[in-house]
Amino acid sequence: MRTLALLAALAVGARALISDHIDQSILVASQNSNKHTSDAEQDRVTSLPGAGDLDFELFAGQVMYITVDEDAERALFYTLAESSSPQPDKDPLVLFLNGGPGCSSIGGGFLSELGPFYPTPEGVSLVKNDYAWNQLANVVFLESPAFVGWSYSNTSEDAVVGDERTAKDTYEFLLRFLTRFPKYQDRPFWLAGESYAGHYLPNLSVEILDGLKNKKHDKDHLNFKGFLLGNPLTVPEIDSRGALRFWYTHGIISEDSYHGALENCDLTKHEPLKLFAEKAGAVAELDEETEEGTRFVRSNRKLSREIFDADHGIGSNGDDDRQKCEAYIIQAMDEMAGINIYDIYADVCLDEDQQINKKQFSISNNISGGGGGGDADGGAFLSFFLKQPPQPRYDPCISNEVEIYMNRPDVQMAFNANSSGHQQPGPWVTCTPRVEYSRKDVLTSMLPVYDQLLGSGLEFLVYSGDIDAIVPIIGTRRWIRKLGLEVEEKWRAWRSATGQVAGWMVKYSEGLTFASVRGAGHMVPYTQAERAFHMFSKWVHGKPL
Structure with missing residues (x-):
């Protein structure tokens, strides 16, 4: 377990980082400037079950859902965690979008990655x-598109959707x-976003620029200002x-x-990485293709033979190649053995049958045991670890x-998502x-x-956790090279507030920076929270990593 000394050191480092961007001269003036409209007040969340007293302003909308299409009665649910810094009215606004497509930014953001709480x-x-x-910014978590989380539409056809x-x-x-x-x-x-936000953020950015050009809004x-995008799905073939190369080289x-899949699978039409993810129990399994789109479902079923139908792009030269590809993919999935493909x-x-093993695994990231003071009873060993970053x-x-x-009905009421206090007809799912x-x-x-x-x-800023196996760093670096940009700042290490190397970065022309995050998986703000926090702080306040 972490000692008080370690916690104290961590707290000091966090406070130093947070205060790095604060102009002390405006703190007093900012205290009374946090005003809200009457509509916003209807969305105010005064408490969350199990959270204790909130040290920031929190809003969530079902009482006053934000409707994006009146004719279809399509509306999106959001949560806004305002900045808890001494100057929330000076801090930037950030919109976070989770990927999937079809996954919640509240469950996979507010409550499990970069938000104020974990369950x-x-x-x-x-x-x-x-x-x-939200110690540094005012962060909006949006459940998008409709039917994700508590977002809804009264037009059933709206479940068929795409990037536009x-x-x-x-x-x-x-x-x-x-x-x-x-x-x-x-x-x-x-x-900000991750994973399939590799589509969401660039497309939304174009929409915003077009809105400015067409005077739908002004600056x-x-x-x-731009975006921060983690482990983004960008070019399916790449x-x-x-x-495949990441799985093989690791x-x-x-x-x-590896060689069998490369030689026999048509990677321009489908992504074997999704097939691996399904076998490993990932959240999004390709289940059923329709004329309009593809349904992504959460399931742990065995991969059926139909998945490898030539219509899905597996094999390009008829049944022989399809069967060869199928054999190599199934062989590789068996070799993967159900590991965590995201980290x-x-x-x-x-x-539950393996509860003891789960607990054994879960304590591996904690410091426990050790002696009291001298080298003989382990004091030197413990002292060594206390000098290491958390x-x-x-x-x-x-x-x-999550x-x-x-x-929980009381949680749904607190989020303004269930005014009746009764269990909703269908469960909330990530x-x-x-x-x-x-x-x-896709x-x-x-x-x-x-x-x-x-x-x-x-x-x-495009960043990659370097132990993510679902959208690995190898492919990301390759598609960035294809953009043909000039290097303005050569590849170098960057360090977090702990002084440790947090990853590497390179700055290109045209406004693009790429950074790796050492030891991070697909969900970078969760698997390497301190490094992601430092990176975020520097980026949104215009400071170099």
């Missing part, structure tokens, strides 16, 4: 996140949000090849599987705990099976979108 086991209570991003409507709805949400919270209209505004209304799959060195959440918090079952917490997302869009390269954005005056 305890069995969803009983909440614990404070010492590296919450998702971007337009989110842009419309932003304009209406800024009407409800006009104090943010001139605030520096950043987008005083939406002061857009990301898939990168995934000793997860055999040479036979290859982290353990998975085990079921180990990241990691709970392999956090997604389960769902338990979010399905990643919904209801969204049928366009398969064509397989579309984002490089042409970057061509529209680069050189626009915006700043873009």
Whole structure:
């Protein structure tokens, strides 16, 4: 367990980092400037079960849902965690979008990554996140598209959706949000996200720039600066090849599987990494293709033969290649053996029959035991570890705990999502099976979108956790090279507030920076919270890593 000395040192480091961007001369003036409209007040959350006293302003909307399409009665649910810094009215505004597509930014953001709290086991209570991003910014977590989380539509056909409507709805949400919270209209505004936000953020950025060009808003209304994007799905073929190479070079799959898959699977039409993810128990399994799109469902079923139908792009030369590809993919999945594909060195959440093993794994990130004072009883050994930076918090079952917490009626009432106090007809889930997302869009390269954005005056940070196996760093670095940008600042290490190397970075022309985060998985703000917090702080306040 961490000692008081370690906690004290950590607290000092966190306070120093938070205060790094604060202008002391405006602290007093900012205390009384945090005003809200009457509409915003209807969304105010005064408390959350198990959270204790809130040290920041919190808002969430079902009493006053933000409608993005009146004809379809389509509305998006949001949570706003205002900055807890001494100057919240000077801090930037950030919109965070989770990926999927079809996964909640509240469950996979507010409660499990960069938000102010984490749930305890069995969803009983909440614990404070010492590296919450709302210590530095006002952060909006949006459940998008409709049918994700508590977002809804009264038009069932809206479950069939793709990148274009998702971007337009989110842009419309932003304009209406800024009407409800006009104090943010001139605030520096950043987008943030991960995974399939590799599509959401670039497309939304274009939508915002088009809105400015068409005078749907002006810079005083939406002061857009750019985005921070983690482990983004960007170019399916490149990301898939990168995934296969990552699995092979990290000793997860055999040479036979690696070369067999590369030679027999058409990576331009489908992503073997999704097939690996399904076998490993990932949240999004490709289940059923429709004419309009693809349904992503949460399931642990065995992969069926139909998955390898030639219509899905597995094999390009008829049945022979299809069968060869199928054989190599199944062989590789068996070799993967159900590890955590989002963080290859982290353990998975085990079921009740393996509860003892789960507890054994979960304490591996804590410092425990050690002697009292002298070398003979372990004091020197303990002293060595006390000099090391704190180990990241990691709970392999956090997604389960989030769902338990979010399905409590008292929690839903607190979030303004259930005014009756009764259990809702369907459960809240982290990643919904209801969204049928366009398969064509999922397989579309984002490089042409970057061509529209680069050189626009915006700043873009693309970052990769270097032990993510679902959208690995290998593919990301390759598609960035294809942009053909000039290097303005050569590859170098960057350090967090602990003084440790937190990763490496390179700055390109046209406003793009790439950074790796050492020891981080797919969900960087969760698996390496301190490093992600430091990176976020530097970026949104215009300081070099």
